[in-house]
Amino acid sequence: MKKKACKVLVLGFLLWSGATSAQSNKVISVKTKAITAKIAPTMWGVFFEDINLGADGGIYAELVKNRSFEFFKPLMGWTVNGSQVKEGDILILNRKAENTSNPRYLRATVRKAEKEGVGLLNEGFRGMGIRKGLRYDFSVMYRQQHPGITLHIQLLNSGGGVIGDTVLIPAYQDTMWHKQQVSFTATETEPKAKMQLWLEGNGVIDLDIISLFPSNTWKNRPGGMRADMVQLLADMKPGFIRFPGGCIVEGFDLSQRYQWKKTIGPIEERQLIINRWNFEFAHRPTPDYFQTFGLGFFEYFQLAEDIGAEPLPILNCGMACQFNSAELVPLNELAPYIQDALDLIEFANGDATTQWGKVRADMGHPSPFHLKLLGVGNENWGPQYVERLKLFTNAIKAKYPDIKLVNSSGTDPDGERFDYLNNELRNMHADIIDEHYYRSPQWFLQNAQRYDHYPRNGSKIFAGEYAAQSDKTVSINNKNNWYTALSEAAFMTGLERNADVVNMASYAPLFAHTDGWQWTPDLIWVDNLRSYGTPNYYVQQLFSLNKGTAVVPVKLDNAVIAGQDSLYASACIDEKKNELIIKLVNVADKQQSYTIALEDAKPAATQASVTVLQSDERASVNSFEHPQYVFPRESVIKVPGKKIPLDIAPYSFTIVKIKL
Template sequence: MISFKSIIKGNIILFLLFPEFAHSQASILPATPVAPFSHPAKRISADLFGVFFEDLSYAADGGLYAELIQNRSFEYSASDRKGWNSLTNWEYTTEGFGYGTISVETSQPINANNPHYVVLNIDDPGQNGVGITNLGYDGIRLKKGERYNFSAYINQISSKAIPVEVKLCGRKGEVYSVFKFNTSGRGWRKYTSSMSVKRSTDSAVLTLVARQKSKLALDEISLFPQETFKNEANGLRADLAQTIADLKPKFVRFPGGCLVHGDGVNNIYRWKNTIGPVENRIQQRNIWSYHQSVGLGFYEYFRFCEDIGAKPLPVIAAGVSCQNSGGTWVIGSTGQKALPFTEMKSYIQDILDLIEYANGPVTSTWGAKRAAAGHPKPFHLQYIGIGNEDKQTDAFRSRFKMIYDELRAKHPEITIVGTVGPSPNGEDYNLGWDFANRLAVPVVDEHFYETPRWFLDNNNRYDNYSRARSHVYIGEYASQGTKLINALSEAAFMTSLERNGDVVKMASYAPLLANLNHTSWNPNLIYFNNDTLVRTANYYVQQLFSVNEGDTYIPNIISFERDQSAKDSTLASSCVRDSKTGDVILKIVNAGPTAAVAKVNLSLLNVTGDLIVSKILTGNPNDQNSIDHPAVVIPISTRVKLTDLDSFLSPAYSLTVIRFSAKSNQHHVSN
């Protein structure tokens, strides 16, 4: 155990995370001392800190979704990305003097939703056969001793059975695993195998070849690690999913983001296209200029939420597309398109069907589909988001109101989350709030990507929000970087969210995941490649808050002593109580360049013991984690005495979380 004094003395940057303690909260105070926040103790939202997932930067395919074959069903096209086609990421394989032809066809698909497939016409198999090779997502990562589930749909067009060989091998020909079988008749049939791997590599490929003169069709070629998160079928990459689970989020917002309302009305995300057998799902272009296999669909999202104990928060387009449709990423312009009013009835029915899919009995139409997928119990859907930072136009408002009125009438138990534009101020923000107030929308979604200075200067943003109007969901926020100073500015702001946890219903940092080889947005909470991942300093701040949540905010506990000539409002603190454990949790943020004294008023708390558990995240302001150096900024554990809290020295550039036992406080708690 490292002493607190040694941390300050040695300016230690390296920390060891123990997520069972940790969660942070504080209230920034100006440089000139003022009276502590004087409102009574208040209840904090039970769903305050969660996560937001959007499929950008290859967060789903090639990321959280564990499928290792890219373009497995030959549905890539030039509309996804310039230069792409049905054979993108595939190579025609004719080793050992074999030859034949390859074609992409659509006349006899597995089903109409999956129209493209490959036909191999082998004139001479040569020594090693003729077939195709998939390159994976920047290669296929394999681990020695682990097993991988292969599957493929094959239509034996020739009259006789065809010997087929599937190999996992290196780019130089080294073989890691082989599966051999014969086709068993004409028509589309699914062939499967579990393949064990002899050695580890991060750059394997999968090759499928026919070993005799023949003709066959191929589609939906898949390779999954057998070890997925919670061993779910069609599941998630275990390390990424576990890293999200370690945040202990109270909710998961999905599937976006701009992804939801899409690039034009024909690109609006339709949840019904993403459920059922994967070969029957309808794939489409991603607004971020790549392809969605929708293997990670609404069933998988719901299942993931359940696996990590988080509430699902699906977001549905409000009948309009993104205002940036057609590439009009210019402030004030709008490419927003709207569904015709004649289509709104069926569109609204889709949303009602989503609620039935999530919550309906197995005897209902959509509850039966959920049960058929393997989940007869409901998913306990409580929230639905309608719209995503939409431009406030008449087209948007009229369609939002149609959806809102119908859902309120038929499902009053569902909490609807509205939207007030992409920025923390401005025309769309003001118009959006006016509209939400007129409709009495229960919760509205605010977004802001701002500088660290903005987060420090806006710590009091929600102090004076009217408690009589809509609650707030901060659906997307980040301080434009992953250095320690970025994370600390967010920590300071998060203390204000706890202080205002009666009006701020939920908050989620965004974006969540980014593939280092395909990053289309920065910053992100977690970066990854095929081999590993890195938790940013921002990640540890989110974790320290989320695993140390309280349900009551207690005012008048922490105050600061600091030179009155200081120009920065870089100090923040909060005190919350967890009624389930009886613990009191202090969060102290110092985002400034000098140490500061925090005075904890223990007389207002009924402390029951001497044991204090402390976590500290500190270092130099420009420190940040990377794939090569993933542990530059991580929390460390330390101990302090209760007597230390009379004049607690908060190091420069630090977040400290202190947790100890105390009896229920005697102050009035407001609801």
Template sequence: MKLKKQIKRPLIFISLFILPCFSIFAQNNFVIDVKNVGAEIQPEMYGVFFEDINFGADGGLYAELIKNRSFEFEHPFLGWTPFGDVKVQQESPCFDKNPNYVRFNEKGLRTGTGLENKGFTGIGFHQYDEYLFSFYARSISNDENKFKVELLNAGNAAIGTSEILVQGNAWKKYTCTIKAKETEAKGKIRFILETAGTVDVDHISLFPKETWKGRKNGLRKDLAQALYDLHPGVLRFPGGCIVEGNTLKTRYQWKNSVGPAENRPLNINRWFYTFKYHFFPDYYQSYGLGFFEYFLLSEDIGAEPLPVLSCGLACQYESKECVAVDSLDSYIQDAVDLIEFANGKVSTKWGKVRAEMGHPEPFNLKMIAIGNEQWGDVYVERLEKFVKVIREKHPEIKIVGGSGPSSDGKQFEYLWPKMKELKVDLVDEHYYKNPEWFYKNAKRYDTYDRKGPKVFAGEYAAHDTDKANNLRAALAEAAFMTGLERNADVVHMATYAPLFAHVDAWQWRPDMIWFDNLTSVCTPNYYVQKMYAKNAGTNVLSIKSKDENITGQDSLYASAVLDHENSEIIVKVVNISSVNHEINIKLDGLKKSFEDKEVKITCLHSNNPDSQNTLAAPLAIVPGNYSISSEKNSFKLSVTGNAFYVCRLKIKQ
């Protein structure tokens, strides 16, 4: 039996109730040392990592609904179905960085000449929602040319229409609004020249009228809202391996991702063909979701931005291509210019670009990562060049280096001492392991060097059987995170990965949030991250059982923090087994009693650790809220099997 759920409502706390499954308990005693307040917990401790994998950007968070809107794919009509006389042209283009456009030639002998686009595995339309359609055009015949735009359902029936007149032989933007008459998950759009004439067309675009915060060139509302609800402290972007590229030519170049969205050059996606079982030859990056939008999203969701830049090495899994150490100047200048773009005055070159894009105020960038999962001497030699210049020009910026692609082994052991020698501020560690690894590694940072660089757990996720986003994996992560929290003097940031996955177009799993063209679902892993981020606290408190940290004894894991700003003590308890526990939690050294003698509890639980949330059943496993009574300096917590608890106690002022 599950705890009562409170979904999308203010938290309502009810008095303690006894569940039938609590009939037999193992007894445990935990002691929290309130007298000795420990290390500070960084405000950016728990965050998110975004990479354009699994159609996470184009076809996902980025709200554009048309694929290949500027006809710049290697096969220009990929994503489109042309009919009548439609040809790709390049003479006198509308946009110099996206030179392809199409010429419609309608002679009045057919029912029309035009194009259909099916979007990203279909276009999702919501009944009664409005959609903004736009394109650039010029009339070669200099006549008045009428276009018809149709939203189509899966059966090719029109569920929304509009008409637009094109006049004049100069490139001009045309727009209209179309309302959908019905909901359709696998729709498409049809664009028809109905009058005789010749017209050039470029950058055909379709957005929901309602985007996140109503922004133009905006983000899909439900996915951006899910990020906001996480309360993340940091947003790492634009990815990991896509930063490197399969080749240096296909690496992510941030300067290509700013300025007018229509003139951002296309880039092939790193995940185009890496996974042969999920091959997507139409997976490109439009850069519509670019560095300006990433900075803006960070600001909107209250997260510190952490951009990742190429260090001059292509992906070492797939290539040995690298820039010579003495030829890195342009790469290093990209990093310096990015800092200017984020923080510079509007009178500077790149600060002016930011201001012209609509944000004259600086983004207050505080840190930057150089490289992703690079390793060996080739990485260290290049990183050293970046560190030297950034320290000279921007000593206020923290630098994140890397420890390679694994959590241990030869490269990991080589890189950590090198990161100390270079005096980077944080070292990025990655681990995709089975749940057992996460259980065992709750102690991982107990013995780390307290004086060296701090740890950034930049990519991690528990990979259970079939790499499912089930409760077992989520609890393994919750157990591991008690060790991150206990060692907040060493671990300054942590981000689960990957973030998004389209159910019809994914290459990697597990992922925190799954979605289709209409809806999305948050996984149990998402709720673990949310429970940590919203209950991060400000300082570590010691919590022990029999004078030992609670790191798996009786399958229990625990951490405790002080929230100094709200005068609260927060206790997190994870039970990875099916055994129920009665835990007496005593606060040693508490001078004042709890306000109203109340403990507010949030619990994530299921009797079946294989349980998952799905698009069909998105609320199968969600946190529930209730309250219990406390004694003067203690409280009893009844812990069911397969559960994660967050307990908050407010101290009287």
């Protein structure tokens, strides 16, 4: 594998070493002043859904599973142990009438127990990823009417050895709930650690929200996000982030739908629900998959702000998943759903004197989040969607006319459902139509001209979810191989060429945990300590980092380049940098030689920068062991004048940047 990677690297640099042919009969012509479309700042973004342990067990850095005992099985993830535990010493109590958001808690009775007499072991999310020398912050909600119990906190490696420990002595003795924290440092790196709590002493104590976080969260925020995963997003410089999904917006039925108001405020007041990916696929059952909402709407908005992306929240439109229960809210009972949408806009944009703006301010963000986009429904279809959407649209536009609404075109890019919705949404003058396509690489290659003949005026397109499937949709054999990424790159040249029609695009799904995935392929793979971008990730990143501001024509034999000679191309200019950016995708198994002809401009330098993403083998993949097996390589080529010779490697995505 390492020898192969070296071969790819050497090949890439040889192709750009200047050993190109002096002239080529194949001329790629570019007109830099004939702008055909402006490119929206939101053109390339990311789509987040809590699937594949994307949130809990993933980007949300909490290490304790079922920290508040609210899973269907209250002690799932926990093991009661110890030499002095008797029947009834460990109980789960329910205070539903007192606290509907977080009703359960654990009551432990300790009778003159020694350190290892009464214990609770938490397994984490497929283990806990622990790093040597890193500080870990333990916290717990408790109440204890009388003093007498000490908590010993230990991290255990896979062999049961202690790799970090500390002691917490509860400071309060009354009937009120209190939160207390203690920190300690790990002495060993372990990807599959567990956390052991020993209760020493004599008495009764109630425990809830038992939590453990690494200190190196994103921006070092307590209780925050996993830094390496957020960094991979930040490195893409996405124009937007769509959240929280995806199918979890709908829920299996409406009781399991995503309700944003239950995901904000103090952590202990956020109401856990089952994740619909817990039971969706028989081939990947995940009975311990729930949503704690430690990553809630406030954190999503904050993340968007952190990485410089426009927030794009998606809300339930009164319809559950039509593949599952197809449950509907009657039209005359839809008002609370519409009010949730109006309240969300106020939460994001209202000042601190408004009801929901004050909630945001009280959470630590007095300034608005400047929400401009809002999605109504996810992959919904049929007349029942249209009639509900109209009610949402009328209410939102009446109060917030500047908010752009994203509307669903269903589950597929063609067929009766799609045709019906496309016609209805255009008649409604929909702002943005969300199209999804999970298809074969061949489909992506064949549809590189999909938007060439779309209407140039009216509704814009959001390519909201797409990914080439190496096997078939919903197959456990799908791989993030180089051919799927290459076909997506070819398709994306068509999206960019039609930037006056397509304003937004995002790959899906975003994250997958190697020990807890339900769906593949996925853009970024993680385990408890590591993460890496797939070849598909680098395609997305390269488009985003080389976005430009306006589209210009790039042609071969006076035609758009969308499959001729197995070549796909788009071109844009960055008006701020006065730079031409040409994207070329060669899906052939051989090198191809061309001449780039600048028809109406002169280069400002004798060299141009070249970035190549390439592999000789279409089945190539990245991995934890070889995370950069398929990885962008940069070099320069000579620019002798307005005609620039260029050799394009087989199975490659190439970006040429020329100063004008």
